[in-house]
Each structure stands twice: as structure tokens, then as C-alpha cells.
Amino acid sequence: MPGPFTLGQIVSRLGGRVAGDPEVRIRQVGALASAGVGCISFFSSRKFAAQLAATRAAAIVVAPQDEAATTLPRIVVERPYVYFARLSQLFNPLTTQPAGVDSSAAVAKTARLGARVSIGPGCVVGEGVSIGDDSCLYPRVVVYAGCTLGVRAIVHSGAVIGADGFGFADDDGRWLKIPQIGGVRIGDNVEIGANTTIDRGTFEDTVIEDGVKLDNLIQVGHNVRIGAHTAIAACAGIAGSADIGSHCTIGGAARIHGHIRIVDRVNVSACTLISRSILKPGTYTGVYPFDENKAWARGAATLRRKGKKNV
């Protein structure tokens, strides 16, 4: 663990301005409500004023307009939360697994691993796979043959990259498998959550562009493209051949139909099914509002009557 650092040392590395004693020593970051001795926290919204008043943190990161909100030693910066993320990275390594290939991992001879790559216990890396510098595969990741990951990838346990896409032809009631001969091509700085699955393409590659962040238990179907810096929350499903733009956010358990297009800077709310293309940036939602069961049942009955009318 790096540190401790004084406030003065911190601003000389990360920028910002110290208000109060620059010799205060910081050993770790913490939340306002739970920060311990020697911790630094951040204040980003007046609704946390009571927590700020009660905090045991040794110092606070604040925006200029909140500089007077506390008498604790502080670091004043324009965007406290972004600064705080950097500060936490200063005290804590981004990945916690040593570089090198664990003896229980199965890495194909034809795989190419970049510098300082970490392959955890039980990982399986197939023929012809390429993994960029400084990437970390936590235990039990599988990368099927022919897939590529860029630099600084973080892949959590149980993720499966490159299994066959779900492609079948209906042969008089029997399903005839379409071989999936594409791969998966993943850009730089991508993080992939635990037990997430990304299928290989039918002919071409499934593509995950730079800076994409995928949470846990997400399904990415074959031939999908996810644009750069898009973030997708847990349990979402992206069906085959969907084309998702850059700088989008997809909420948890949302689902994107296959063969549709979503432009850049679209936000999809949690649990929403996107069933047609979205060509205009904005926020899109489609969830049934929950209620006490009885009230819900009345609303649902009304809805069903509307469906039955004029049949």
C-alpha cells in the first residue's frame, strides 16, 4: 500500500490547493460517514452537510463554492469527485493480483501476452489470443481462441469472452447450428465484470471499443458493437448485432434488442427494453411503476381491458 502522504505532497502530485495545514498526513480515503483516523473524504453536495459536520475524516476535498462548509484541512478543486477518484488511485492499486501467469492457468502456446500482464488461477486463454500490456485477468476468466484484448484490461472472475453466439437456422423444427467464426475484439482500458459473457461474432468480430465499462452478469451477443466510453450496469443484455454508440449509459437489467442502432450519448434507464433504434441522444425509459400489489393489480386489469377492446 502506498502512502501516507501529506496534503502538500498530494497537491504537488495531483494539483489543487490546500486550505489549512498542509502537513496533515493522510493514509487512506474514506466516505464522510465512515472515514477513520488519517482518512481524507470528499464533499460534493449540500445534502451531505450533516455527515460533513460529524465526520472523523482528517481532511476533505471540496469545490471552491464549498470551501467554507468545513473548518477541517481541505483540498480545494473544481471537481471534487473526479479528484477523489485520482486520490483513491494514489493510495490503492487498481488491480490487486501480481503480474505473471498463475501456475494453474491454461494459456495456449500461441497466445500473446503483453508486458506485466496478470493471469490469475484457473484462467483459460485460447489459441491465438492477444492481451495487451498491464492487463489483469482475475481467477477463472475464459478467453476463447482468437479474441483480443487491449492494454490495461481488467477482467473479473467468471467472465467468458468468445463463446459461440446464439445462431441457428430452423430446419423444419430442428435447430441447425451456424458456426460462429468471428472473434471478440476489445479495445484499451476496458473493464469487464464478474460472470459477464461476450459472444464471438458469426462472421466478423464482436467489438468492444476503448474505455467501455461492463458490470457483472451482462450478456453481449454476437456481432454487437459497443462504442467507446459506454458504461453498462449489471444484468443488462445486448442482443445480437445491436450497434451501441459512444458515451452511452445502459442501466441495470436493461435489454437492447438485436439488429438495432443506438446513437452516441443515449442513456437507457434500468430495466428498460429498447425494442427499436434510438437516433436522438437523451434518456429513455420503459418500466411499469411498482405499487402495493392490490393497487398494481387494479392498474394492470385496466390495461388488459384496453388490450381486449375492439377485438
Add this chain to the structure above:
Amino acid sequence: MPGPFTLGQIVSRLGGRVAGDPEVRIRQVGALASAGVGCISFFSSRKFAAQLAATRAAAIVVAPQDEAATTLPRIVVERPYVYFARLSQLFNPLTTQPAGVDSSAAVAKTARLGARVSIGPGCVVGEGVSIGDDSCLYPRVVVYAGCTLGVRAIVHSGAVIGADGFGFADDDGRWLKIPQIGGVRIGDNVEIGANTTIDRGTFEDTVIEDGVKLDNLIQVGHNVRIGAHTAIAACAGIAGSADIGSHCTIGGAARIHGHIRIVDRVNVSACTLISRSILKPGTYTGVYPFDENKAWARGAATLRRKGKKNV
């Protein structure tokens, strides 16, 4: 496999009263409809009267008010289903994996394993992990560094405990990772289903209290608390910092928003999105009623018109 036992031996161990021949020998439990020779079944509802009449079971567990529903040898108890669960536990071990650490598991030297713990093939147990007595990790479970499990844990294959929570700061369109320095703290008597994921906390621990039962493919986000004896069905998703009370039931594929609170004794229906705090015990639902596709499309069109009105 333990047993066989006579009805008399069973009631001397588990309580209840025999009606009929106490020397009938029972070798296993079974359902009314499929129980084989030497099996004992249970009868808990009049709607299964026809199955009771046709059963090949050798004996039946019944409530006092149903004592006359069959002439088969029976065990009479107040709560037949709970008794039957105990009875099945008498005949069948709760876990089927031998104690000890499989030679293909990777257990960190600093991990502490309680007495009679069973660690299956391919499991990975990180630095500083603690696992209580009589716990069983089925094959290919991963427990990241610093997480703790109480006694009698049952963790099914593919579960991932302690991967990084999904925390990023938006740095002008790039996602800056917030290190996740909390852990996961799991109480006693917890069962975790196959391929379920429980993320470590951002600063503090994600907490799963005693007696919680999680089905398969569930996502538990960082900083979540799940209160004691709450049961969650498969494919549910609990977003970060949600605080769920004790004795709740969460239906399959339900989703709980982040940063909300659910009090004790709340039942959430399957597929329901809980988007705000619930402060009153009860049953809550929010699912679109399904219908033949044409009828649904008419209802949905009505709904969309309402959204467009008065724009």
C-alpha cells in the same frame, strides 16, 4: 446415505405422532406423485387429494386436521412441510462434497478455514479470507481477498464473492475507476447460488446477514446490506448501496435500485423494479401483464398515447 428408519425411530428423533404401524421402514423421501417403494411423502393441501389417493408412498406426513385423509401409515404434526424438510435432511446430507481442500483449489496461505470446511476443485480463496466451520464451497467458487463467510455457508459453483464494485467518476467522458477497498462480510447459515456475484464495497463492506438465501445468477452490488433471513430468487439484481431489511422475499429477476431502503418483511414480486424506498411491510408489484401479442400491442399503444398527450 443414512437410514432406513422406521416411523417409530423417526418420531423419536424429530417429534410428531405415528398413526398406523410404527414399524414401517422408510428409506427415502419423495413427492406424492412420484414416491417409490419405501418412501415417505407429505400432504399439505386438499388440492393434492387425488395425488394422495394414488400415491405409492409407504407413509405420509399430515397435519392433525388431515389425519383422516389417508389410511396409509402417517406421522401427524402441526406443520407437515417444515417437518418434511427435517425428515429429508435426516435421509440426505445437506452438502455432498467431502471436507478438506481439493488439490486443484488455490487457497492463499493467509486464508483462515474453519473446522470441516470443504473447498471443491478449482476454487480460489484469496488473501486474508476467513471461512467459518462446516462451510462448503462447491467447485469453481472464487472468494476475492479480504472477504469473510460465517459458519455453515453453502456456496454453489461459479459464484464470485468480492469482485470490484462498479464505481467510476466521469472525467470529461472518460471513466475513472474508483478503487473498491471494502470487502464482503457474510454471516452464518448463508446459501449462495450458482454463478451469483456479490461485489466488494467501495470503502466499507458489502454485508449479507445471517440466514440469507440467494438463488442463482443474482447480482449484489457494492455497499449493499441484505438483512437476516431474507431470500432472493434467481436473476434478481440489487444495485449499489441498497439497504434491504430482514425477512424479506425478493422474486426472480426483480431489481432493486441503488441507494434505497427496504424495511423488514417486504415481499417484492418477480420482475418488479423497486425504484424508491419501501417503508411499510407488504407485497409490492410492478409488471406489465402479458397477453397475446396483438392484444398487448393495442394496450401498449394506448399507454404511449397517454405519454404523448399534452406535450
Add this chain to the structure above:
Amino acid sequence: MPGPFTLGQIVSRLGGRVAGDPEVRIRQVGALASAGVGCISFFSSRKFAAQLAATRAAAIVVAPQDEAATTLPRIVVERPYVYFARLSQLFNPLTTQPAGVDSSAAVAKTARLGARVSIGPGCVVGEGVSIGDDSCLYPRVVVYAGCTLGVRAIVHSGAVIGADGFGFADDDGRWLKIPQIGGVRIGDNVEIGANTTIDRGTFEDTVIEDGVKLDNLIQVGHNVRIGAHTAIAACAGIAGSADIGSHCTIGGAARIHGHIRIVDRVNVSACTLISRSILKPGTYTGVYPFDENKAWARGAATLRRKGKKNV
């Protein structure tokens, strides 16, 4: 990799009629839009006429009524897409893992493996498991004790077959585990996607019939039956004791309640919750239509007012 083949060689193996030069040599299949030199593609709908006009494919599979749609060498057949699937199988192996048991797999001594079975790295095959000829388990599949798979199974990484079903009796607020003593019985020609989970039955087996295709991250609960040749898309959940017919399709993230019955030839749309039995073939849907967030909020407010009325 097999091939290359001339068009003449292809039709002598798979049927169909060549129009144009039968000596054209084909080395691989491809999509119209991306086919490279020496590739054969297919044309199945007039909406791809522009792609057909621009394709670099060396030959095209077409239906008789589209024979004049291109001047490229073609194979004329009644069902181009089904033919194309066979053609792709001719050029590409259905599974890409060599036969045999990987040295890092843990296969119980009492397991029975058929001829030419392939067990990948990190797989775990329990006591008494039976796996039919020509089956392929990709890396890190777990098959719990007592489960059976038929011939030509394809099981993708991370799938878990035979973990305990989610069965508990409510013992005054504590959950009492019901031992799950059934198994999982899987027919012939079944494909199971990455990280999909299929639970063992409470007393009897969970049953997956011949020709069923399951995508990734699907949950199949205990005691479920899935009829022959049914296909289920990713992230779907089938709750315990559901009985699903043959030749059904279940859309992505759809959810089937427990203890209900769905007859043969039912199509369930993506994201739809089926909460009661379906006794008539057809297509069933129940999803809230998405919209821009503001318009959705207005529609949802209307719906909630209907629920509150007449309380």
C-alpha cells in the same frame, strides 16, 4: 480447416443446383456485406439487394425466385439460409476443442464418458455423471454428481449443471433447506450457453429434452421440463417446476413463473413475464413500451392513478 471446395463439389455433397461456373473455388462462408475473396454468401430477402449488388463474395446461395437477382455464380436451393448453415458446417467444425480430457479437469472415477468426448481445462464432472458420444464441454463447466447429458452436447464455459434447486421451508422465519435429491437429465443435441445454470430437481430430475438450445446466463430452476427443440435466448429465467412444451421460443430476459405449463409452439417475447399457464400456441408479449423519459413518466403517472382509484 476443411476445404476449399468448388461449387460443383459443394452441390454434390449438400444438394442444390449451380448457376454459373461450377469450378469457382470457395474457401469460406461470409456475410454479404463483409465476405472476402473466395467466400460464399447467401441472399434471403430483397431488403439486402444493395448489399448483394456491392458484395465481394465469389458466389451466392439463392432461392429459385431470386436466381436472377445477381449475375455471380450461385447455388440455387429452396431454403437458402438452412443450406447456408450446412455449408458453413462443411467449412467450419461445430466445436473447436480436441477430444479427450484436459489434464486440469477433475472427472470423477465413476463418471461415464462416451466416445470422442472433449472435456476442457478446469471442467469438473461429478460422481456418476454420464456424458454421451461426441459431446464437448468447454473450459470451466461444472456438472454436479448424478447428472446425464446425451450425445453431441455442446456446453459453453462457466455453465453449471446440477447445483441445488432453491427449496426452503419457512420455519418461523428461518429457512430450512430441502435437500435436492433429483438430478438433471439432458437429451441429445443440446447446446448450453456460457454461465447458464440448470438446477437439479428436488425429488425427480430436471429435464431438458432433445435438441433444446439455451443461450448464455439462463437460469433453469429445479423440476423444470423443457420440451424438445425449444430455444431460449440469453438472460431468461425459468422458475421451478415450470413445464415448457416443444418447439417453443423464449425471448431474451423473459421469465416463466414456477408451476405453470406452456404448450408446444408458444413464442414468448423478450422481457415478458409469463405468470400463468399458456394453453394455446401463439405469440405472447408483456413489456412496457419505452419512450423518452418525460413521456414515459406521464404515461406511468396515469397508470398509477388508475391503480389508486376506488381504493
